[in-house]
Amino acid sequence: MKMPQSVRLVDVGPRDGLQNESQPIAVADKVRLVDDLSAAGLKHIEVGSFVSPRWVPQMAGSAEVFAAIRQQPGVSYSALTPNLKGLEAALEAGAREVAVFAAASEAFSQRNINCSIGESIDRFTPVLTAAREAGVKVRGYISCVLGCPYQGEVPVDQVVSVARELHALGCYEVSLGDTIGTGTPGATRTLIERVAEHVPRGQLAGHFHDTYGQALANIYASLLEGVSVFDSSVAGLGGCPYAKGATGNVATEDVLYMLNGLGIETGIDIDRLVDAGARISQVLGRENGSRVAKAILAAR
Ligand code: HMG
Numbered sequence: 001m002k003m004p005q006s007v008r009l010v011d012v013g014p015r016d017g018l019q020n021e022s023q024p025i026a027v028a029d030k031v032r033l034v035d036d037l038s039a040a041g042l043k044h045i046e047v048g049s050f051v052s053p054r055w056v057p058q059m060a061g062s063a064e065v066f067a068a069i070r071q072q073p074g075v076s077y078s079a080l081t082p083n084l085k086g087l088e089a090a091l092e093a094g095a096r097e098v099a100v101f102a103a104a105s106e107a108f109s110q111r112n113i114n115c116s117i118g119e120s121i122d123r124f125t126p127v128l129t130a131a132r133e134a135g136v137k138v139r140g141y142i143s144c145v146l147g148c149p150y151q152g153e154v155p156v157d158q159v160v161s162v163a164r165e166l167h168a169l170g171c172y173e174v175s176l177g178d179t180i181g182t183g184t185p186g187a188t189r190t191l192i193e194r195v196a197e198h199v200p201r202g203q204l205a206g207h208f209h210d211t212y213g214q215a216l217a218n219i220y221a222s223l224l225e226g227v228s229v230f231d232s233s234v235a236g237l238g239g240c241p242y243a244k245g246a247t248g249n250v251a252t253e254d255v256l257y258m259l260n261g262l263g264i265e266t267g268i269d270i271d272r273l274v275d276a277g278a279r280i281s282q283v284l285g286r287e288n289g290s291r292v293a294k295a296i297l298a299a300r
């Protein structure tokens with residue numbers, strides 16, 4: 001299989017990255033992050049989530065963030081919506097793309113969204129219907145595709161089954177989430193081959209947390225399998241509040257550097273991206289989680 005010539009990077013930093021922060025973050029800083037990312041050339045940015053504020057307090061201000069960002073033409077600004085209440089809030093905030101999120105592990109589904117996998121699919125059905133009526137695109141996430149923090153191994157069949165359901169419900173893309181970053185390239189390739197028997201490769205995305213340092217290798221493996229959409233967080237921000245010890249997503253800067261080296265088009269300017277990551281790292285008082293950003297900043 002030929003590697004894709006171009007890749008769409010979805011920066012999930014403002015959502016997956018910031019959701020895990022316990023310190024208060026000003027709406028203005030979140031807005032600045034989103035605007036910096038669009039200025040760097042990102043075409044898809046996950047801005048926030050419309051979930052219970054008791055479960056994920058940091059995302060409570062997502063409507064304010066949507067209201068204040070400078071939406072650029074050709075950029076999709078999306079939000080997580082676990083149920084109809086979330087979808088209604090997202091539509092009200094002006095989101096034109098949303099995402100539902102399921103898990104391949106029953107234990108994680110219970111901890112993350114307080115219901116079984118089957119119940120979550122039942123909840124998503126009216127969300128997809130209402131979104132379609134509103135002309136809003138819906139992406140589908142699956143967590144724990146290469147391991148679960150509560151149950152350990154996750155059978156590939158279970159991922160295949162959830163991917164089929166999300167695709168059948170009408171999700172235009174299914175993002176395969178290695179929530180705890182335990183996956184390795186061989187397992188990643190096998191997973192994609194199996195899922196691609198039911199969902200076209202062009203409708204799959206990879207979402208790799210970098211906890212075990214395998215994310216870039218897993219993205220390379222996914223490219224070899226023809227996947228051309230990847231989720232990442234600028235400066236490697238984040239983690240998941242329901243996956244103890246899980247670190248952030250792979251850093252967007254690191255993925256971009258690798259794609260640039262492979263001659264794969266993304267439309268993203270690495271210097272502006274590095275600036276965006278440096279700024280939010282400073283706001284959070286955190287070390288920049290991107291090796292590439294650190295190298296570029298040190299060389300300036
Ligand atoms: P629940 O308690 O079962 O829901 O939570 P409920 O329907 O019984 O409602 C309980 C309360 O929540 C009610 O309020 C509802 O109004 C409110 P009360 O009457 O008690 O005051 N509520 C809401 N409020 C705002 N927005 C909503 C909403 N829905 C209900 N949409 C629920 C179920 C799904 C709501 C809850 O479990 C939840 O919010 N979970 C959030 C989980 C989350 O955001 N996790 C992180 C994102 S997923 C992730 O990071 C993985 C990913 O990156 C991929 C990967 O890496 O694996 C995507």
Ligand code: MG
Nearest residue numbers: 016177179240
């Ligand atoms: Mg994630």
